[in-house]
Amino acid sequence: MTHRIAILGASGYTGAELVRLIATHPSMRIVALSADRKAGMSMAEVFPFLRHLDLPRLVKIDEIDFSNVDLCFCALPHATTQEVVAKLPRGLRIVDLSADFRLRDPAEYEKWYGQPHAAVEVQKEAVYGLTEFYRDEIRAARLVAGTGCNAATGQFALRPLIAAGVIDLEDILIDLKAGVSGAGRSLKENLLHAELSGGTHTYSAGGKHRHLGEFDQEFSRIAGRPVRVQFTPHLLPMNRGILATVYLKGDAKTVHQVLEKAYESEPFLQVLPFGALPSTRDIAGSNFCHLGVIGDRIPGRAVVVAVLDNLTKGSSGQAIQNANLMLGLPETEGLMLAPVFP
Amino acid sequence: MTHRIAILGASGYTGAELVRLIATHPSMRIVALSADRKAGMSMAEVFPFLRHLDLPRLVKIDEIDFSNVDLCFCALPHATTQEVVAKLPRGLRIVDLSADFRLRDPAEYEKWYGQPHAAVEVQKEAVYGLTEFYRDEIRAARLVAGTGCNAATGQFALRPLIAAGVIDLEDILIDLKAGVSGAGRSLKENLLHAELSGGTHTYSAGGKHRHLGEFDQEFSRIAGRPVRVQFTPHLLPMNRGILATVYLKGDAKTVHQVLEKAYESEPFLQVLPFGALPSTRDIAGSNFCHLGVIGDRIPGRAVVVAVLDNLTKGSSGQAIQNANLMLGLPETEGLMLAPVFP
Amino acid sequence: MTHRIAILGASGYTGAELVRLIATHPSMRIVALSADRKAGMSMAEVFPFLRHLDLPRLVKIDEIDFSNVDLCFCALPHATTQEVVAKLPRGLRIVDLSADFRLRDPAEYEKWYGQPHAAVEVQKEAVYGLTEFYRDEIRAARLVAGTGCNAATGQFALRPLIAAGVIDLEDILIDLKAGVSGAGRSLKENLLHAELSGGTHTYSAGGKHRHLGEFDQEFSRIAGRPVRVQFTPHLLPMNRGILATVYLKGDAKTVHQVLEKAYESEPFLQVLPFGALPSTRDIAGSNFCHLGVIGDRIPGRAVVVAVLDNLTKGSSGQAIQNANLMLGLPETEGLMLAPVFP
Amino acid sequence: MTHRIAILGASGYTGAELVRLIATHPSMRIVALSADRKAGMSMAEVFPFLRHLDLPRLVKIDEIDFSNVDLCFCALPHATTQEVVAKLPRGLRIVDLSADFRLRDPAEYEKWYGQPHAAVEVQKEAVYGLTEFYRDEIRAARLVAGTGCNAATGQFALRPLIAAGVIDLEDILIDLKAGVSGAGRSLKENLLHAELSGGTHTYSAGGKHRHLGEFDQEFSRIAGRPVRVQFTPHLLPMNRGILATVYLKGDAKTVHQVLEKAYESEPFLQVLPFGALPSTRDIAGSNFCHLGVIGDRIPGRAVVVAVLDNLTKGSSGQAIQNANLMLGLPETEGLMLAPVFP
Structure with a gap:
């Protein structure tokens, strides 16, 4: 039909x-x-x-x-x-x-x-x-x-971790890199090829990006208490793709296990082996989201990197x-x- | 099955x-x-x-x-x-x-x-x-x-025209612009991002590109006599796509009609309205080839532009x-x- | 002072x-x-x-x-x-x-x-x-x-050749590739990063580009008779630089000698050795123009390639x-x- | 002389x-x-x-x-x-x-x-x-x-702040975005245009990047005690430029004042007005470093963004x-x- x-x-x-x-x-x-x-x-x-x-x-x-x-x-x-x-x-x-x-x-x-x-x-x-x-x-x-495209990326990285209680809710930081198609087909100077190609800059920094409203709503709902993340988006000279580098306090291996378990049956969410981190080049034009986890040299810190195509x-x-x-x-x-x- | x-x-x-x-x-x-x-x-x-x-x-x-x-x-x-x-x-x-x-x-x-x-x-x-x-x-x-990817692009522009006898076989010129994926995943200095991004240059110019062997073979076969085209490829800072600008002596409207007729039932070959010319951005990742025809201000000259994705x-x-x-x-x-x- | x-x-x-x-x-x-x-x-x-x-x-x-x-x-x-x-x-x-x-x-x-x-x-x-x-x-x-930036590029390739009478004035063809900064800081859809990055297309094709007025004026003046060239510009996914591929009927070695002689004392015009062709990456941000000449496999045909930075x-x-x-x-x-x- | x-x-x-x-x-x-x-x-x-x-x-x-x-x-x-x-x-x-x-x-x-x-x-x-x-x-x-190019960028953002004692030394996080020329002219697959253009990924993540040795040496020397920062570099589809987003715990206005004061006589270090953040497009090819400071919506958090050209x-x-x-x-x-x- x-x-x-x-x-x-x-x-x-x-x-x-x-x-x-x-x-x-x-x-x-x-x-x-x-x-x-x-x-x-x-x-x-x-x-x-x-x-x-x-x-x-x-x-x-x-x-x-x-x-x-x-x-x-x-x-x-x-x-x-x-x-x-x-x-x-x-x-x-x-x-x-x-x-x-x-x-x-x-x-x-x-x-x-x-x-x-x-x-x-x-x-x-x-x-x-x-x-x-x-x-x-x-x-x-x-x-x-x-959902917002940035909001989706951050949530795929964080929701199972907040739900499982394995990270410090006071110290969640999302440094996000986004391709330009997320800004739409609008005629703005900073979206011109001559202005963007070969350069990068932040936008809506300092807690002003509207997708924070979604993070607040969803993360607080899961945690059962207010959760406020820090979120700084950057515009990159590429057309499609978002890469969110999410900095956490928690055990990296545990973080990886929680994500692997949460997404083991998900057709579109691919968790890479521990220590491997994804690239936006590998999801362009598709409905897949790749996630990777690594620990930092500072004990008790984990980094989750999630990539997806903002338009897909x-x-x-x-x-x-x-x-x-x-x-x-x-x-x-x-x-x-x-x-x-x- | x-x-x-x-x-x-x-x-x-x-x-x-x-x-x-x-x-x-x-x-x-x-x-x-x-x-x-x-x-x-x-x-x-x-x-x-x-x-x-x-x-x-x-x-x-x-x-x-x-x-x-x-x-x-x-x-x-x-x-x-x-x-x-x-x-x-x-x-x-x-x-x-x-x-x-x-x-x-x-x-x-x-x-x-x-x-x-x-x-x-x-x-x-x-x-x-x-x-x-x-x-x-x-x-x-x-x-x-x-076929060679460049050879395919040029032939889609030219085969029906040679077959129909509507262009001067002594004066066919193909100026071709190709993305870098056509060169494969080989490690060459001129394929590095730092070398290619933001710049363009010719390669295999002067009648040395191997796809000329295919042009010679096919065009001579169609014409029933030796045909030798001039062909200059350029490498562009893009990953996928070929744009061939084909310069001809012949009537532009006739050229357009011949191509339109030749491809009217072809699912992958799209002839644009007379005067409209295609862009590589519109075929990336697909099996389609777009073709456009325009006349020059100099009477008796036509330009055919064909685009396709070299990898597809x-x-x-x-x-x-x-x-x-x-x-x-x-x-x-x-x-x-x-x-x-x- | x-x-x-x-x-x-x-x-x-x-x-x-x-x-x-x-x-x-x-x-x-x-x-x-x-x-x-x-x-x-x-x-x-x-x-x-x-x-x-x-x-x-x-x-x-x-x-x-x-x-x-x-x-x-x-x-x-x-x-x-x-x-x-x-x-x-x-x-x-x-x-x-x-x-x-x-x-x-x-x-x-x-x-x-x-x-x-x-x-x-x-x-x-x-x-x-x-x-x-x-x-x-x-x-x-x-x-x-x-001068127009495209007009300058074409003239550096052609003026000495027309003056020396070593090329066929009826068959001059300029296929030009231009970076996007030549279009200025204007807000146009086709100048957006998302539209241009990774693709190429012609513009003002068919003898409509205004720089043809300069070509007509200058080339006719040098030749002492009307000269009409064919000129097709293409927009490329790069910010600075023009590459003009100029197709000529004439002896390639002679063409090279004429250019070398004409520019031997010019500080900004660099003629490469015969057979070497220039890249836009090598002049970006500078006042230099590089020129190269090669012969085609078809006898009596020469190709001159000139590159310069449109903004400089x-x-x-x-x-x-x-x-x-x-x-x-x-x-x-x-x-x-x-x-x-x- | x-x-x-x-x-x-x-x-x-x-x-x-x-x-x-x-x-x-x-x-x-x-x-x-x-x-x-x-x-x-x-x-x-x-x-x-x-x-x-x-x-x-x-x-x-x-x-x-x-x-x-x-x-x-x-x-x-x-x-x-x-x-x-x-x-x-x-x-x-x-x-x-x-x-x-x-x-x-x-x-x-x-x-x-x-x-x-x-x-x-x-x-x-x-x-x-x-x-x-x-x-x-x-x-x-x-x-x-x-110095290392990444190490220089991070130090311009951080040295005066550590010296002034206005930030929490236990919680310094540098998320860095780097153009590809920093990797040199070496023939590596991930440096090919086809692999990098249009995508971004981390490298040497998890505290493995060698420039951490410089951060450790210098920051500890200034602080008079061991300082260990968290540092995640990303490779971006651009040739020149580094953008370091530095996440701090401290008062943003104070951070800005300290940097402004420290660099007021420096010819190459430009501190932007409070709340303005720099772009790599604005320093390419030059010896300048632009720095900006913004506060986050979460009180007590500051973000410093520093950009410079890695090659200059x-x-x-x-x-x-x-x-x-x-x-x-x-x-x-x-x-x-x-x-x-x-």
Whole structure:
């Protein structure tokens, strides 16, 4: 059976990545694509790399007949999303890729995003979309809120460790390196090739990055007490990929065992042998996350390194994984594409 | 039905690309992988990006039991290949990715590769592997010789035009820009990141590049008279992709029409609207080739630009396309993966 | 003696490159910097890489007291430039980096830039700024019009050959590869790192690139008859550098001798030994241009490859070279900085 | 007065960078260049970007007449260096860029470099070459041992803070991001463009990087007690530049004030305003180091980010800065070249 899919906000990178993945998904068929400012254009004009596909033209959202849609991916900017989702038909399954429904507490949303939440009732239905940890809720959900890409990377490294109580909760530090596609297709000076190529710099440093809201929410929930991590992201001259270097106080071998055990049956989470650390080059274009653990020369310190592709496992791949669950499909369907290297 | 596949020379980039593509191919299963110097290692050690796959260990070629193999991809260096292929079982279907069986005339082989052909009898069986132009021969072949990646790009731009007699055969010029993965995983100074990143230069200029042997052979065959093109390749700071700018004397609109007509039913060859020119970013990681045509301000001159991924359509994707034909499978099976962008 | 320098349009890449070069120029001192939209800001805010310098704040043009300025570099967009230059004091020496005064014939300006020339009288005074070929005129000039960066590269390869009559004027083809900084600091989608990194494509193909106006003007002037070259530029994933592959009909050895002879006393133009071809990596950040010549396997065909840094020899370095002449300084002063590699 | 300079090991990146910088140094002249395996070649053959310079041919070390040399830069691999330096004339001033004389305690050398020190007597004369902190000793030294590039970056961030006693010495963490030129021109698989471009990974993680020997030596000396920092380097897809993110426990404003005060008269060390953080793009090709400080949302935590060019301030620029002092020249002579951006 083929499920009919709509994608709202198809002219951005996460929208295009959804189309790329659905192109070879055996049980999904795209029936509607929206992009407000590019309505009327074909996807081949907006994204020539998709020109071999037979896709519907881009339309405005209100031109879509949702009665013909089984599941809708929403890849719109935050704030806009709340308005749009609130108006979608009640019976429609929705996987949202924005930040608008990730934080359960509307006060937290306002704190991190600088404006009041505009769809508080809808928020109550939303399930946090980190698949490996919310499978049952996602299967039953009408609305799944995809995680931040940085937030996903950090959580894959940390959740089992916090749950197992094997690390010091007062001293968790995430130094993260992110490729530029995570910033989207927006025209900003620091995203120009001439500005970024060959250089690196921090951004949203000092505890200002919005994905901290997700870390706070999830880690505190697991620990049963407030947990505040330190988090410094860096922008790197590469297009895809996130590498999170997570500094911990705890026994490195124990940390490795806990992660290995937690993920032993997970198809997308690969824990490397103790002492081996992963590279972003090995997951590009795929839904896999590689994790490695090493001890430091200073006893009692461990380093976990997690890598994933921000556009795939960090957003659109995760979204399809969640959609598979919501549609009763095998969780890995359409997502076993191997990474592209070199 | 699943066909059992062996890959000889699995530790190079084309070998790894074969594994990547077969990973999601519904009718192929890898049963043997060879790599002489790395025999005993797992693929995950050699190529960590493939670590999610359940693959046989690397062995030496003579450890492989070919009676359990339906088709063998041979991704070995040239010269070595002739010796190896000559010793393979007669009943085995072989798709070779090296240069060793591309040139029908052993004298041409010796001219371009600097040594006598060591398997002249086997050469007689070899079919030139440019799928779109040799389908029937490939279906019936025991041994298919994959084309050079540059040679494939130039031929997609030129073959229909030479056949149609719409261009001046005395004045064909191919200025080609190639990513670095075409040079393989070999340790050469000019392939270091520090040497190549941020710069470009020619290589094998002046009519010395070996793929000229293929151009000569194929274009002369189509034209029924000797055709000698001018060909200057450039190495670019990118990993995947070839862009060939082909300068012609002929009417641009006619050139466009001939290409459009020639490829109208081809699943992998996409001719853009007249005046639009393609980018390598739009085919990376895929088996697609995009072609564009534009006229120059000087009347009677046309420019054809063709792009493809050297590792996919230029070698390993082409190899699987040929293998599909040889095994009686749909030609596009496993190859409809969308390009990866950005 | 220190000459007092103003730079109009200091917030773009060529403006910043002027500042970089003047920073270690022993006879120039910057006394005024303009940037209309960024007036009031410090250069360190606009270009943090210049923060070690003691520079005047950015102001609007009409805030500058030109009576204290000996020479003014004008790095403004075309069209704007004509208006600004027409209003500058008559006694001020000006080196313009825009396209506004490069074409002697206002009709040609209108043809290539799509609008009538707005300062026809000023145009009459302008000297074309390709230093090595207009030294005497530049020394005496009030207004020097810097060349296009692509136009400079092509001319270094071709001018002596056209003058010597050793190539076929009907068959000159320039396939050019350019880094992204030539497009300036403008916010365009195709200049984003995510769009350009790892890919290449043509731009302004088919005889539409505006630098063709300069080629036409200069080559026809040298030949004493109309000369029309074919010119296809490509954008490459690198920041600095242009590589022009120039295809000619003529004897390669003769071509090499003519270039070697023409440039034997030129400090910035380096002709490589016959058969050696240059790389953009070897001139980045410098005012040098490397040229190489090779013959093709097809007799009677030659290939000249010229490389230079678009921001230095192609614009701001050239501008300072011209300013040196206008100010009676040694031509190479401040410009002998070695390229930066790797 | 011009000082006569020899460079041993001129065929590597740091050797070439020395030549680049000396090319425009007003008081130094290169009289001898050695490169054992490339003896007999010209520098233009080994490094075409230096072809405009009139340089002596490469020779073997024992072909150099050191009686004509005032100062010798030694850019040889470690271990080799000890043997070579031990045999150089006693009267020769030497600036060594290798690791061989950085560690005062030969036991530490053996611990980090895996072999006994072979020139223990010479070691006693060596002065650690972090210019800003050892000026007087360097002026008087016969042998200066240049620092590791990573070690320099970390020390610029940390030395004044340790000296001032404003941070917790038990909790210093350096997460470092380094460009690939720091690894030299060696042919290693992970340094290939195809392997590194577009990806990032850690190296020498877990407290194994040899520059930790320098951190231990210097920080413990300043603190007057053992200090052990945690240090994780990452290799980035860029050629030049190091960015060190240093995580501290201490008051961020105090940290900023201490650094600002410490470096207020330093020509090469630029402390940004509080809250601003630097980018490697802004120091490439220069001898400048930019430092920034920010507080975290977790009270009592500070982040210092330091950037410098590993080949310039991190090695060859530092070496010339030290040579200037040893020769009685102004410390900044020849080193005020502005960074190259973009």
